[in-house]
Structures are given as C-alpha cells and as structure tokens.
Amino acid sequence: MKNIIIKGARLHNLKNIDIAIPKNELVVATGISGSGKSSLVFDIIFEEGRRQYLQSLGILAGIEEEDKFDSISGIGPTIAVQQNIIRQSSPRSTVGSRTNILNMLAVLFAGEGRIACSYCGTPVGDDLTCGKCGNIEERFPASYFSYNNPNGMCIKCSGRGAYFEIDMQKLVPEDSTTLQQVLDAVGLTPGYMRLFQRHYFNYLATPFYEIPDEVKEEIIYGHNLSKSREKQSSCLTKIFQGRLHWHGEDTSGIYTWSVCSECHGYRIGEEARRVLLAGKHIGELGKMTIHELQAFLDDLPEKETLLPFGHNLLKEILRKTSQLIKSRLGHLSLYREMPTLSGGEIQRLFLNSHLDSRMDSLIYILDEPTVGLHESEKTELLKSINDLKELGNTVIVVEHDRNVIEMAEHIIDIGPKAGIEGGQVTYQGDLKGLLQCNESITGQYLSGKAIMPVRSRCQIIGLNEQINKKTIDKATPCLTIRHARTNNLKDVTVSFPLGVLVGIAGVSGSGKSSLVSDTLVPLLRGYFHDRWENGRTGVVENGNDDEDESDESMVVEAISDKLEGVEHISGFAEVSQAPIGRNMNSNPVSYIGIWDKIRKVFAAQTEAIQQNLSAGHFSFNSKGACSVCGGSGRETLWLGGNLKIDTICKECHGKRFNDEALSVRYKDKNIFDVLEMSVSESVRFFADKPGIISTLKVMERIGMGYIKLGQPTPTLSGGEAQRVKLAKEIGKRRKGNILYVMDEPTTGLSLYDTAKLIQLLDELITKGNSVIVIEHDPVVLSSCDYIIELGPGGGVEGGRLIAEGSPQALKENQKSITGRYLQ
Amino acid sequence: MKRDYWPTEEWRTADPASVGMDPGKLSDLELMVKSQYPNINGIAVVRSGYIVFERYYHDHGPLDTHNVASVTKSFISALIGIAIDARLIKSVDQKVLSFFPEYVLDASDIQKRTITIRHLLTMTAPIAWKKEDTTGYEPLDRLRRQRNWVMFIINILGRNGQTGRFQYSTVGTHLLSAIITHATGLCAREFANERLFRPIGINEIPDHEMKSFLLDDVFGKNVSGWIKDPQGYTTGGWGLTITVRDMARFGFLYLNRGKWEDNQIVSKGWIDESTAMNSNKYGYLWWLRDEGGIFSYSALGAGGNVICCIPGKDLVVAIASKVVMKTRDRWPLFEKCIIPALIE
Incomplete structure (x- = not known):
C-alpha cells in the first residue's frame, strides 16, 4: 500500500x-x-x-x-x-549512556582491559597473576565500568562525579558560634526560622559544636518522616538545594557542588580505575570529547592486542562515534549530562x-x-x-x-x-x-500575502552612528554584566538596553543560555531576593519560589564580576520552558490561580449549598475525587519495560470526580464540563466573572485559546508551558518597569501565532517594560530593537560576543552569522 | 512455659494428634511441598517442643547442613543481645563508629557519625546507592572483591541515604558482626559457639580456611561452616550453614523467651524488644507478621530459608532451601496447611 x-x-x-x-x-x-x-x-x-x-x-x-x-x-x-x-531526562542520563557507547566501552574494558594489581599497582599478565607480588586478580563484569550501576559507581559521589558539600568551617566559623547564629548566617525565611526555632528551641543558645551529634545531623541532613520515600524533615541541606536550584543564589560558599574527591569526576569506582586500555581507564574516555575519543580509539589496535571480539566491538564503537561527529556532536563528551545539552x-x-x-x-x-x-x-x-x-x-x-x-x-x-x-x-x-x-x-x-505585524514603536538604540564602536547611547538605561565566565562564556561584558525588545541570538551551544539563564537571571534573583528578604519592595517571580523544591540536576555556578544598572527596573520575571509541573493533577487553571475561584462559583450554587458542598468538594485532589481512581481518571497498566498503557477509570469514566460533585451545575455545566472547555469557550462562559477570565483572555490572545482548562500540565509542550507562564505574568497587570526574560517563546508557534506573540511583546514594551528573548526565529529577531549575538561556534568555539546592534546593523555586519537571515 | 524435656541432646518426635495437630492437614503439607516447592531440602515442624513433621528432599538428611543465607542475620541479632546482656556492648544506641576508631572521618561526616547499632538492627541506617532513580541494589559481588570489607561498608554509609528510612541492607549486618568481635574479642562464630550454640545443643562450628573469595566461596556451593571476610570477621549478613534441627533449636530458644533448661541464654527483654511489632514490620533482624490474629516472627533467607516462630501457638517451623533466584513464597504453606493443622 x-x-x-x-x-x-x-x-x-x-x-x-x-x-x-x-x-x-x-x-x-x-x-x-x-x-x-x-x-x-x-x-x-x-x-x-x-x-x-x-x-x-x-x-x-x-x-x-x-x-x-x-x-x-x-x-x-x-x-x-x-x-x-x-x-525531561534525568541528569544521570548522559551522551554516553543515551548513545549506548559507554555500555559498549564497558564491555570492551571488561574483556580486554589491563588490570593493575590491587596490592602493588603492577599491571598483571594474561594469567591475571601479579608478576611482582603474586596476587591473583579476577576480571570484572561490564557492570563494574558503568557509573550508573551500583557495582561500577564511585561510592563517594554515587556516580555523579560531584556532590553537594557543606563547608562546616564556613557554616560554623567559631567554636562559640551558637545554633541561633548559624541560622542567622544562613538567612532563613521567617517561616523556616520559626520552624527551626520551635523545633530546636533547647539548643538555640548552645554553641553548635556542643549540640549532640544526632541533633546536628537532623538540623543538617533531616530525618525520614514517614514510610513514604520522599518525606524528609526540613533541614539545611534541603534549604540550600532549593536555593541553589530555584534561585541560583550564592550560598556564600557554605554549600557547594564540588568535584568528587574520591574519583575526581571520573564517576566510576576504584576497581574500574585500575583497568586500563592504552594507559587510560574508562572514566578518562568518558571525559574526552568525541573527537578525542575517536582519535584515541583509532590508535588502540596499535597499542593493545585485541581479541577478534574486541576488534569487532571497537569497529562498532568507531562507527557510532564517526556518525556522531558527522552530526556535529564531536565537541560533546560521553559524560556530558543530557539536561545540559x-x-x-x-x-x-x-x-x-x-x-x-x-x-x-x-x-x-x-x-x-x-x-x-x-x-x-x-x-x-x-x-x-x-x-x-x-x-x-x-x-x-x-x-x-x-x-x-x-x-x-x-x-x-x-x-x-x-x-x-x-x-x-x-x-x-x-x-x-x-x-x-x-x-x-x-x-x-x-x-507573504499575510504580513507580520509592524512594531508600534520601534526604538532606535543608537550605536552612536558607528557600528564598530559598539557603545549604546548613554541616554538609554542598560543592564550591564561584566566579565561573565559561566560555562563556555569567555569573559563577556555586555549591556542589555532596557525599555526595548532585546533578542539574544547565536548558534546552538554558543552561550545564549549561559549568558541569560545561567548568569543574568541568577544575578537578578540574588539582587531581588536580598531586597525582598530585607522587607523592601521588589518583585521576585521565577516560576517557583518554593524552597521545599529540590532537584538533583546540575547547578551551574554563575561566574561574573557584577551586574550594573539593576536600579532601572523594579522587578523581573523569567518565563522559561521548564515544565510547569510533573503532577498529572496540575492543570492550566490551577497554575494561573483561578481554579479556586471556579470552585467557589460551584460551591455557591443552590444544589451545592443544599448538599453542604464546599469548594473542596469540587476538587479531584481532595473531597471531590472519584473513589475508585482517586481523582486521576485513569488506570495505568504496565506491560513490562517502558511499555504502559493508560485506560479510563471504569467508575468515573475519566471524569475524575464523584457523583456528588458532578451533580452540581452552573449555567447547565458541571465541574467536569468546565475542565473540558477550551480557554476560548471559557472566556465566553465566564464572561460575567472578570476575576476568572482576565488571565484566560491573555491566553487566548497569545494563541492558546485551544488549550483545555483541565489539561494536565505534564502534557503541555515546552512552548505551551512557557506561554501559560507568560499569560500568568501578564495577567498580573503589574505597573511597568518589569524585565521579562524568555527562552525561545516561538517554540511550537505557527507564523500566525508568532505574529500574535510579537504584538503581545510589543504591548509589554509600550507599557514601559523591558523584554529579553533568546530566539532563533528570524521573524522575531527582525522585530527586535536590539540584538546581541554570541558565537561564533558552539561549545568551546563559542562564548564570545560577536555582534550587537539593531537588526539593520547586524545585517550589515560581516561578523554576524544571524544577520544574513534577518528580513 | 514449662517443658517436660529440652532438646539439647536430641529432639523427640510425637504423633501430631498428641500435641494438637491434625495429621491429615500435615500430609497436605507434604503434598504441597512436593508439588510446588522443588527447592526445599528439608522441613521440620515443632509443636510444644516435639517434632511432629520432618521431611528431607533431594537426598538430604537430618545431619546435613544448609547454606541458609540471610537467616544468618537473626543469629547476629541474638549475639548482639547476648553481648549487651553481658555488658560487652553498652546499648543499642552505641554509635557504630565508636567501634572503629581507626576509621578517619571527614569533618562533614556528621551523618555517618550518628549511626547506631539500632539503625543497623532495624535496617534504618542511611546507605549510599538506594536512590529511587537508579536500579538500586546492594553490590554484594563488589563487596566480596574488596580487600577490606568493613572499610568498604563504612565508606558507603551515610552519603545520600536518609536516616530512619527502612532500607534492607546486608552489608550493614556485616558491620554488626565486626562490632561483636571488637566488643568481645572473639569472632561472631566463636562467640556464638561459646554463648549460644553449645548451651542449646547446636553443633559448634569450627574455623574453615577461606581458600579464596571467588563467587562460589562467598555465596555459592563452596560455603561451609560459617564463612569469614579477609580480615577474619565472620560474615554478618549471610554465610552460616546449619542443620534443619539446629535451626529449630534456635527458634525454640526464642519461643522460650531465651530460657533453656535453667539458663537464660538471651534475656527476655532482648527477645521482646527484637520482636515488637512496628510500622516497618521488622524488628531487630527479624521479620514480623500479624495476620488473621496470628502473630509470628521469622528469620528469612534467600531461596526460601525460614525459621518461623509463632509464640501464641507454641510452634516453630524450620525450612532449609537451595538458594535460587526466584522462589515461591513460603507463607502459603503456613496459611493452607500448618496453621489449619492446629487444633485448639
């Protein structure tokens, strides 16, 4: 067919x-x-x-x-x-594990590696007997060469190659430092301070080092609270992790992500580090770039005598590495973690x-x-x-x-x-x-029959007429980062003009995210978090302020001398593509904060009042849940491996609610019907409830009218998640002077929707705000007032400021790679 | 409980009916073992101090010893209790690291420093690699390849684990054996011979030289006596070989709350503490069960090795099995045959 x-x-x-x-x-x-x-x-x-x-x-x-x-x-x-x-990959997943090359290398090392004697370090012969001390070694199975396997992982860092560490000297500088002083130095939020003070009341005035070990341990590492695996009591480690991850805050060097002192970042255990091919262990191979690895493996048959099986395996590995190089991935190492790509x-x-x-x-x-x-x-x-x-x-x-x-x-x-x-x-x-x-x-x-919107007020950011001078008109307020060296950034000093639409361009891996998400945003967070802590005004909005959240993913340390010009803005909002939540019970209406309002509408209906139903009875997370599926509406059948199928709950037929909740109607719709509505339908349905529809209207305007109110957030694409966040931000209707930072807002947008997005960004600027977008889309970049381009290549070949100025200036700039694609 | 004899020298047998057991139900037991439990090598049922049912399979007999895997752990539990009774160990709250002063700690090793004997007994010590996202299992093969097992185990304690969370760990129990040696000056095997086996008539176990630490010597067919690690510490988490009748003697000692003839071998308090029900359904290296109004505590080992004590029914069941990877749960034997055979 x-x-x-x-x-x-x-x-x-x-x-x-x-x-x-x-x-x-x-x-x-x-x-x-x-x-x-x-x-x-x-x-x-x-x-x-x-x-x-x-x-x-x-x-x-x-x-x-x-x-x-x-x-x-x-x-x-x-x-x-x-x-x-x-x-959504885990930080344990790396280029090497994803491509299976690490597993193949593990088999190669298991079969062909030269083992060094565990007593004297001398390489043992083919009979596995040490010529020097007579010790007999045993070959290791392939699992001993895998950092993801309990046999192979370095036992100090569990195979991550690094770990979080509390510097006790910095946390407790003096023998006489009391617990209260430690807590003050950590700078807890008032809520946490009360919690700790209540819990450790008896020890507040005690010098920290004199507190019993068990109590110290609990303060720092927390204790398991229940049989469920996740519950851990509040402790300093958790607070530090949350801060580093969500706020990118500087923890004054008290809590740091340090390279493992045992394996030195090689991730594998002492056993595997004793097994060598051409003088190198598998961890050293894992840290090489694929280019270097290819060269090393090419020479291997000359340096080691391999068995036929080893030869074939090597050939297969080389086929994979050259394929990766062809796909322009040769600059990556096998140990590079997937979420950092x-x-x-x-x-x-x-x-x-x-x-x-x-x-x-x-x-x-x-x-x-x-x-x-x-x-x-x-x-x-x-x-x-x-x-x-x-x-x-x-x-x-x-x-x-x-x-x-x-x-x-x-x-x-x-x-x-x-x-x-x-x-x-x-x-x-x-x-x-x-x-x-x-x-x-x-x-x-x-x-070209339909045309892209023209910006209502295109700003002229003067480059003092001269492109090469690269100085912004002194009258324009700017945010300036000096000497940024985060990730691959090479001592970049750059100014972002405010009150305009700024695009950050560059090939992938050139350092756009390093500059904006990993340097600018953490510095802004640090600045506004401090002000907020001190009770002054200022807005901190970055999707998640919850210190309870912690994550194992890699935290990058922002390296830069300083940020200047923050006084020109009154707050910032980072609208990232990170998933809103992995919880199937979370949906757009709960995220944008109108779910409670909708449930209150239902609780106010006569039928609800008669049955004594409160707003809580209209939640599938609590009293309103179907008793069979517990509110998920689905049953999951595992078929083994990664295969699973979802089927609909037989009791509620996927409606998630119990009959009681479903019996109440508002304008002839029950609570389930409302969740099934699209954003556009709901704007009409709740037309007389301005408190509910203000943010929904924004969603409709940025091309999200088709999203269902009850669509579980994990099923939203990255671009959709970002636009829901954007709508929430804009729905707040703050007074101007906010800096919005976005990473590729056009993801998933058609040209038609991109046009809507540009209009919306334009509106934000008109109201006196500033916008910085990381973007590849030539249409959006062409609409920017100012573009900062990084490059010239990706990875080590990137990290430099190669061009900046208006789109017109970039078009005329020979060094700009982006300029030639602008309209 | 008053006993008319003690099986120190020899076990006595009795007609099931004479001690309140239904012989018909017991022959169902035989059928069920034969048809559904091919890896059982021997089984004995003891009611009121008398053997009422005893069978051996695959050419085994009452004198044969069996590798009983993690059943070993419950013996270590008894030995810790005996050492505490004798004031050789202060209490279960003594810190594990206090027995290993040679281990140098980092300043930040606060977590490791606070681990107590109780954490190891109840499997609630924090251990490195059982994170949810990895295929967590204890690298026992890795352990056997170490030159110093105890150091290896201390190294993996603490990091990433969470104190108080139940996390079954065989390596942790090995540390308890080393603690017994540090506290008593004897290896756990010698201490057991002297304070536990000899008084209740269990065959004493002589020293066996470890020829090597290959898989078969440590976990497989070459396991004999009670194996030891390269430093000579008796294995704590597994490695005991014992007869079915001796397994039953150990269970019978617990049924009698530690008393044997006129001697209190293990204190009553220790046994009560070891078998007190809790939310983890795990005592001091004993598995606890409360089902259908019947409370039991068991020593369980891989392959389906069992010493099950049902104090309310004055019943001990010992099952020796060949250690294989996948085995049928032993509880249906109790549920369908042994418990229904009890006549009130």
Missing part, C-alpha cells in the same frame, strides 16, 4: 476527516497551534501504529477507549520523537540514534525538530531527516519552520484556525500549491 488511509478521523476537534498520506516520503503536517495536527499525527497515526504493532506481537489485546476514527489502513510500526520526552544538540542526538539503527519501512513522527536551532544549523538537521527517509522510512514532521516546509515532498495543512474553528484539511499537496492556497493561513504567511 502506498498510502496511509484514514477515514472519519474525529478525535478532539478533528471534523470527521478522510485523508491519505503518502508513504516513503517526507511529509510535513502544519497549521496554527491547536488546529488539530497533533491530534491527527500523534494521537491517531502514532498511537494506532504502535497499538497495532504491539497487538501483532500479542502484547495487548485492543483496548479501545475513544472513538477516534472509522478506519485506518496502510499503517506500520511508528516511532515518535516528541519534545516533552526529550526534555542545547536544544539543537538534543535533537541531533536523538535523530542520530535513529539514523544509527538503519531500519527501514518505519513511520517516524518528529515533533518540531528545528526547535532550538539557528538558521545556519538547520541545513544539517534537514539532511539527517532526509537521510532517515532515504533509508526507506516514512517521515512525518510536525513543524512550522519555513525551511522544513519548503523541503517537504508533501504538505498537510490542518486548520483553518484553532479549536472548533480548526480540525479540517485546508490543504494537501506540494509547496507551490500551498503558497497559492487562499484558505491556508500557513500558505498566506509563507507567500
């Missing part, structure tokens, strides 16, 4: 559509956000392909829950590469692993693979995608990017608009036809 044929697709907003999608071609599915393209591609094609494939293996007998379509044919095994799967690096790595498998006749579904990539980097990604197709696969890409759409052999445009106004095939065919299609908004924007 040459086509995937779907008849009567009607999931979500899809309007009973029939569609034939050609196989073995590069297909792009596009359309504005919320038009239904993901429903078609992910929820129908991907899910059905996976389901049929699993069923053919006899893994699960068709559990149908939703009536998604009438029929589907011509489908094959499907593989999806989705943004949210990629982004740039968006472009992650995409290339994932695509690489699929290209590497060399399977054909599969259906690949890619979710916006160009996210996080600079225009200049897209060519190679597009080539990889094309290679995947050339292998004999069908590749369906959900994408808004002009380059990808232009390369597609077949384009499907779903629309015309979002939600109820979408769900139809507005266009299907080649590019030429799309550009001429008047019904397709995508086509209109691509052909």
